[in-house]
Amino acid sequence: MEDLRELLRGAERVVAFTGAGVSTESGIPDFRSPGGLWSRFDPSELTFGRYVVDAAVRARSWQMRREFFAKPVQPNAAHRALARLEQAGRCLGVVTQNIDGLHQQAGSRTVVELHGTAREVMCLGHAPTSGVPDGCGWRAPYTWAFEALDAGDPDPSCPRCGGLVKSATVSFEQVLFPGVVEAAYDLVSRSDLLLTVGSSLQVYPAAVLPEVALGSGARLVIVNDEPTPLDRRAALVVRGRAGEVLGPAVDALV
Numbered sequence: 001m002e003d004l005r006e007l008l009r010g011a012e013r014v015v016a017f018t019g020a021g022v023s024t025e026s027g028i029p030d031f032r033s034p035g036g037l038w039s040r041f042d043p044s045e046l047t048f049g050r051y052v053v054d055a056a057v058r059a060r061s062w063q064m065r066r067e068f069f070a071k072p073v074q075p076n077a078a079h080r081a082l083a084r085l086e087q088a089g090r091c092l093g094v095v096t097q098n099i100d101g102l103h104q105q106a107g108s109r110t111v112v113e114l115h116g117t118a119r120e121v122m123c124l125g126h127a128p129t130s131g132v133p134d135g136c137g138w139r140a141p142y143t144w145a146f147e148a149l150d151a152g153d154p155d156p157s158c159p160r161c162g163g164l165v166k167s168a169t170v171s172f173e174q175v176l177f178p179g180v181v182e183a184a185y186d187l188v189s190r191s192d193l194l195l196t197v198g199s200s201l202q203v204y205p206a207a208v209l210p211e212v213a214l215g216s217g218a219r220l221v222i223v224n225d226e227p228t229p230l231d232r233r234a235a236l237v238v239r240g241r242a243g244e245v246l247g248p249a250v251d252a253l254v
């Protein structure tokens, strides 16, 4: 812990990269863990390609989204610590794999959401192909969809153009939103310390961002409860839960 404080103290442009492990202490289980959503919903069924052709898949996806929001969740000590670091001018922002919006709720202002956000729904257009949304640009808070479903519309469509509506997340087999990876690369390449928290760093672009940071001369710190493939490249590896590690580490600084 003292080593982590020392590294943070010496850094002026921290960028945090966060995965599911940063939100588990808020009560959001990792999708793939026992009790996670994918133990009850089949991911191979809820792909982008199937969503756009099958109303039953859309209905099942809305049901899954309702379960995601069934229990109110709050940011935890890790989200709050990263927000404080940014407000103190020590952190350029957060790149996250999470779709829960908890970084923004905690007060982080610069947040790049690689997989979109469950807090909004968006128009996909009438017949998007190849995993790319083709909508009119309409978006609304996620509650719009639940209100439409509750009002008796089993398959809510875009009020502006009549296109399909989906959670503004990146589904399986869906292409990442334009500009998002570039924004993540840009932020990370300007950092002097990349703090990865709660990500196994195994999938693209998560596995690449530490390389980008190291290539631009930044130091790498990994906070995770399990080993990652990049541990040996890190200046420091801390095993533990995100809030329990980051809360006290940042308390000592700001």
Ligand SMILES: [Zn+2]
Binding pocket: 123, 124, 125, 135, 136, 137, 138, 158, 159, 160, 161, 162, 163
């Ligand atoms: Zn539309």
